Amino acid sequence: MSRRAVLLGASGTMLASATVSRAAAAIRLAAVPVPMQSVRLSPSAYREAMEANTAYLMRLEPDRLLHNYREQAGLTPKGLVYGGWESDTIAGHTLGHYLSALSLLHAQTGDPEARRRVDGIVAELVVCQSQGTDGFVCGFTRKRDGRIEPGRAAFDEIAAGHIHSTGFDLNGAWSPLYNWHKLFAGLLDAQLYCGNMDALGVCTGLARYLGSVFDHLDQTQMQQVLACEYGGLNESLAELSVRTGQRRWLLLAQRIYDGRTLDPLARGEDNLANLHANTQIPKAIGLARLHEITGRADYAVASRTFWTAVTDHHSYVIGGNGDREYFTAADSAAGHVTEQTCETCASYNMLKLTRQIYARAPHATMFDFYERTHLNHILAQQNPRTGMFAYMTPLASGTARAYSTPFDDFWCCVGTGMESHAKHGDSIYWHSGRDTILVNLFIPSKLDWNGIGLALETDYPKSGAIVLRVVDTPDRPWTLRVRIPGWSTRNSAQLNGADIAVAPDADGYLSLRRRWIEGDRLTVSLDMSLRLERPAGPTQLVSVLRGPAVLAADLGPASAPFTGVAPALVGDAVLERLRPEGDGYRTTGTGRPSDFILTAFAQQHERRSAVYLPMFTEVEWVTEQAMFRAEEVQARALALRSTDILHPGEMQSEHDHGLESSISYPVVYRGRNGRDARAGGFFSFRLQTRPGPLELRATYWGEERDHQFRILVDGIPVAVERLGASHPGRFFDRTYPIPVELSTGRSSLLIRFEPLQDKSAGPVFAVSCLTAKDKHP
Structure with missing residues (x-):
């Protein structure tokens, strides 16, 4: 919507119009953002x-x-x-x-x-x-x-x-x-x-x-x-x-028009699972604009289907979407809380699409999503101390944001970051015709449009008090509509100090039409109570919110590694046992392994965070601890069989094993380092051996799709692997026998992973040489 204007005059001066230029348009928009x-x-x-x-x-x-x-x-x-x-x-x-x-x-x-x-x-x-x-x-x-x-x-x-x-x-x-x-x-x-x-x-x-x-x-x-x-x-x-x-x-x-992706959306189908998120969102934005110009109903259906699917079924609590840049299955966010969540470009584009969908049929709930994403993702993306940008916004416990450098990255999210932080005023105020102003975001600002002057004063979301002062007004009645967020259930308002009823209309707005005068003062107070939100699907994870702000456990400075246990909430009535402390809240007896402080996630620029917290009863917590100990026993048994192990993606381990590579990159996923190789590339390394039958074991993530590669030992192919989402939601191991003639008399073996044509190899998260299980004492 930011580009909707008409060209007036031979000089080329661009003046914002009261409505979208209709010269080539088939529909009239119900609301338009006030020009920046x-x-x-x-x-x-x-x-x-x-x-x-x-x-x-x-x-x-x-x-x-x-x-x-x-x-x-x-x-x-x-x-x-x-x-x-x-x-x-x-x-x-x-x-x-x-x-x-x-x-x-x-x-x-x-x-x-x-x-x-x-x-x-x-x-x-x-x-x-x-x-x-x-x-x-x-x-x-x-x-x-x-x-x-x-x-x-x-x-x-x-x-x-x-x-x-x-x-x-x-x-x-x-x-x-x-x-x-x-x-x-x-x-x-x-x-x-x-x-x-x-x-x-x-x-x-x-x-x-x-x-x-x-x-x-x-x-x-x-x-x-x-x-x-x-x-x-x-x-x-x-x-x-x-x-x-x-x-x-x-x-x-x-x-x-990419028919493979867009035709199902035009039929009202959510077909987004396993598609690259930021590749698809701009396609929907384009269809929304084409609908405005042509009036074609299928364009409207496709863009609205897409928006609804993403906001209702494919988004995390901060409003972002995607794990490793891809949409996961609908309502599966709880199973994809990783260090590779929420590419910022995807949220940048979802906000653009939200504006378009809203303009066709304005409703406050759309700006509930917009505000959540703008505050908790876009504002979180930039480090205000340095001005640098995060590509991903990781949500896994103990992770921190990795920011760009000024002159040596230039990722896509650096580009959209430059744009996002140049236009924070572009969606605060909207208008419908010439006599209705809608206030959708509560960002301190001043409006001067069409004879109407407003000053929006607030420290929101620290508090829920929003003050709108009339500083200029035409001599005619006009309507002021203020969004009442869906999460705010106990609200109050005063006009010039006198209480007025807060009864949101069918579109979710407090609407006042009157002949305003300079100095009029409308105060709206929103309910900023703490609340829990649980992602869709069976899960023990919860997030804590206050108003629009997502709170996160503060796990220390990003400069220090996080080696502790991910925080959890245990017990009943956990919200009632949160106590204000500084700019946040401290758990009192409900935090595990010990109590911790929750503060606004958006402001944890150089901190390690935990946004999603598992919540257990006391009995469930005891069971969880027993499962953890059983996994440790299994890991020790496997270590006894290992002759050598490479931890791909870890610098020292790769150096020690003589790693060589081309078109190959380290990755981090779900707390594990790994390495892949793209089409035309490879990676290779040496593993130490022992006498006797040996096996090669590799660890993969169970939701890779159509990654195909061969594994060679000393130049001899021993396996062709095809990863195809065979183990949803977990890592898994694959074991490959090493022919005895390859290992006999050798103290080490050269292991090589190389993609088949136009495919990728891995990522591989661990590779070990083991004595054959039935031969191990």
């Missing part, structure tokens, strides 16, 4: 996050982010390339995020330097695009037979019908359509928020090139291409159609 130019943040944690983000944006050098674009255009770069993803084949995606972030920052604050940088970047892109005649411009490359080649080569092959597409690889390029979506989005934001019309010209040229490629492809070939992540390219092209009035871009947007 009319909102200014007051002091709060949100403004601190914006200021830290601004400092980081200004440290980045546009010429370094443009390095790959100039190089791909055959021009000499003006700055050294950045590291991380900007030095890989996905290079260039950050520039699109950066354009959006600067444009949003200019709208949110009026910062002139942000606009100056936007204009400079767009001018450079015009130069890059002008080096050819077909509109092509990009920063990405592709990898072929170990060589890095220009990104254009991938699309020359695609246009000729030669398509090789996997989830993140398209003809050797890393998600190039996703990459282009970020550039399109950044340019469209530059036009909308900074009035830069050249940005629209670059978009049009690039769309012309993309159309020329896709014109060569039939429907089957298009679906092959779209098997690779394409971001929200459908949304950008639909938006370009509205901005330019050219229907050809709308038709192109409709061709960018």
Whole structure:
């Protein structure tokens, strides 16, 4: 919704409209966000996050982010390339995020330097695009037979019908359509928020090139291409159609439709299990925009089905979703509380989708989800001390957030982080027509729109008191609607000091229509009682919340390893036995292995946390301890048979075993280190042996899907493994006999894991050489 505006005047100045431009639209939206130019943040944690983000944006050098674009255009770069993803084949995606972030920052604050940088970047892109005649411009490359080649080569092959597409690889390029979506989005934001019309010209040229490629492809070939992540390219092209009035871009947007994923959603089916979360969410965003433009009912059904499925059945308590970036089965979050939960990009995009769904049929419950995610995930993602961003937000007990470095990461979540923390005012106030204001978020701020001036004053969520002061008003009646969260059951309100009834309407709002006067003061007090929430499905896990804020056990500084036992709650009436202490609450006799303090998860930036706490009766706790001791006995028995063991992903263990690898990466999952190898790669190491029959034992996670690889011992294949979700919810071991002739007379063996074509190997979380079980004394 942030891009809904009309272009007025030859100068290209962008003015926010009272409603969405209907020139190319088929439906009228019921609510529209007040433009950010009319909102200014007051002091709060949100403004601190914006200021830290601004400092980081200004440290980045546009010429370094443009390095790959100039190089791909055959021009000499003006700055050294950045590291991380900007030095890989996905290079260039950050520039699109950066354009959006600067444009949003200019709208949110009026910062002139942000606009100056936007204009400079767009001018450079015009130069890059002008080096050819077909509109092509990009920063990405592709990898072929170990060589890095220009990104254009991938699309020359695609246009000729030669398509090789996997989830993140398209003809050797890393998600190039996703990459282009970020550039399109950044340019469209530059036009909308900074009035830069050249940005629209670059978009049009690039769309012309993309159309020329896709014109060569039939429907089957298009679906092959779209098997690779394409971001929200459908949304950008639909938006370009509205901005330019050219229907050809709308038709192109409709061709960018992944039928395998989207058709079931259009039938109202939740088909999300085991799909990469952030690949799918932008597709739904694009369908929501296409519904606004075309009125097609199937687009509306698909986007609403998707939103409902994610928010009701695929989300964690902090509002995030995904384990290792993938949706798990519906209502299975309790079985996936790990250190790889909640990719931040996915929440960034879910908030965008929430705004779109809300605009069609506003209801306060949608902003209950938005607020939860915005507070507990997006605000938690950025370290306000450094301005850096977390990729994942881990929820496993004892984990801490890992933040980016300024110039050597540039993950996708760095890009969306730049945007998220430039626009904290974009959804506080909405309007319906010209005489209704909806207050959806309780963030200290000032509104100046259409003759209405409001000041929102609060320390929420520390307290539940929200004050709205009228500082300017037109001489006519207008309606003020304040969201009453669904979790707040005992509420009160005063208008100019006099009590008024708090009876939320059918949409969940306290609504007041009157002829307001300057100085009017509405105070709404929400119920901030502690409560427990339990994830769906059979589980002993609970989370503690106060108002919208998720509380977490504080397990110490992130700089120190966590070696203790994960905290638990034991006994009855645990909430009644929480006592205020500092900024949080302490358990009193109900914490195990000892009492602990719960504080706001969003603020535990450099702490280790436990968000989900197992809750037991006293009898259940005794049983739990006995099971733990039995597992220790089993582990000791296995250790007696081991001749050697590698702990993949652990630096010292890998060094000691002479690990060699290519296209192979360490992973951490559910508290265990591991290692995988991607298509075309391998990893190998040496294990010590003993005389006699031997076995190789490897540990895998039981929900990998379609990972296929061979295992070799001293160059001889001993097994082909196919992992296919055979052990849901747990790690499992697989044992492979080692032929006696391979181990006889040898003190060590070279073990090698290598993927089959286009597949992955592992991840493997432990590999050991054992004496055969029936031969062990």
